[in-house]
Amino acid sequence: xxxxxxxxxxxxxxxxxxxxxxxxxxxxxxxxxxxxxxxxxxxxxxxxxxxxxxxxxxxxxxxxxxxxxxxxxxxxxxxxxxxxxxxxxxxxxxxxxxxxxxxxxxxxxxxxxxxxxxxxxxxxxxxxxxxxxxxxxxxxxxxxxxxxxxxxxxxxxxxxxxxxxxxxxxxxxxxxxxxxxxxxxxxxxxxxxxxxxxxxxxxxxxxxxxxxxxxxxxxxxxxxxxxxxxxxxxxxxxxxxxxxxxxxxxxxxxxxxxxxxxxxxxxxxxxxxxxxxxxxxxxxxxxxxxxxxxxx
Numbered sequence: 001x002x003x004x005x006x007x008x009x010x011x012x013x014x015x016x017x018x019x020x021x022x023x024x025x026x027x028x029x030x031x032x033x034x035x036x037x038x039x040x041x042x043x044x045x046x047x048x049x050x051x052x053x054x055x056x057x058x059x060x061x062x063x064x065x066x067x068x069x070x071x072x073x074x075x076x077x078x079x080x081x082x083x084x085x086x087x088x089x090x091x092x093x094x095x096x097x098x099x100x101x102x103x104x105x106x107x108x109x110x111x112x113x114x115x116x117x118x119x120x121x122x123x124x125x126x127x128x129x130x131x132x133x134x135x136x137x138x139x140x141x142x143x144x145x146x147x148x149x150x151x152x153x154x155x156x157x158x159x160x161x162x163x164x165x166x167x168x169x170x171x172x173x174x175x176x177x178x179x180x181x182x183x184x185x186x187x188x189x190x191x192x193x194x195x196x197x198x199x200x201x202x203x204x205x206x207x208x209x210x211x212x213x214x215x216x217x218x219x220x221x222x223x224x225x226x227x228x229x230x231x232x233x234x235x236x237x238x239x240x241x242x243x244x245x246x247x248x249x250x251x252x253x254x255x256x257x258x259x260x261x262x263x264x265x266x267x268x269x270x271x272x273x274x275x276x277x278x279x280x281x282x283x284x285x286x287x288x289x290x291x292x293x294x295x296x
């Protein structure tokens with residue numbers, strides 16, 4: 001009997017140093033409709049994942065050079081794969097080995113010799129769970145909730161897609177720094193602010209939903225909006241500064257004081273802005289700038 005648990009052609013990476021196991025897993029998983037990727041060592045598996053993103057990983061626990069536990073830990077350290085389920089394949093059922101797998105970040109384990117009905121069922125269940133988590137994270141992103149969760153020791157548990165992208169740009173050790181700072185923080189406390197040439201990243205402590213889980217939000221703010229305005233509207237640097245302050249509701253006299261120029265010079269810049277952009281009023285200028293900055 002052939003089981004067909006696969007939906008939308010999920011990809012499965014199988015990692016085992018035994019070619020016979022790889023051959024059998026390739027055959028059975030392919031028959032079930034999965035795209036199968038194979039690796040005969042942990043190092044090879046990590047190389048495969050540099051070029052492709054499997055939907056699930058099945059890894060042998062005992063392998064030379066790099067064990068399955070080490071492979072799993074490496075995968076879970078990569079922000080791009082924090083929601084990718086890892087299932088251990090092992091002949092050892094002692095509690096200490098099972099716990100070690102879960103501590104490394106495994107979602108499940110299957111025992112050798114394999115019962116392929118069980119293998120396919122467990123793969124399908126873990127893929128379905130991961131799909132729901134990813135859908136929830138994407139929904140949070142769409143509503144502007146860029147969130148991530150960590151343990152109290154600073155180990156990343158999960159992150160929404162855009163939060164994951166933002167974390168990639170921050171210094172190494174950021175998450176560990178958060179675990180220290182949050183000990184005395186209250187919900188809603190802004191913990192860190194990181195500046196890059198283009199953006200400022202602000203991390204806020206949201207709360208502690210469980211004993212060993214902390215949730216944070218991360219937001220981005222453009223560090224130099226006038227440069228974006230200058231580029232998008234083909235203005236001079238001074239004209240970009242003027243229209244930015246117009247968008248913030250400042251009068252010509254206010255802008256003159258801020259930029260240390262005369263009100264007459266400000267008015268000349270405004271006239272040039274209108275000529276270059278086709279805008280005809282302060283309201284139109286403010287609306288245009290607001291729209292440009294929201295698109296970033």
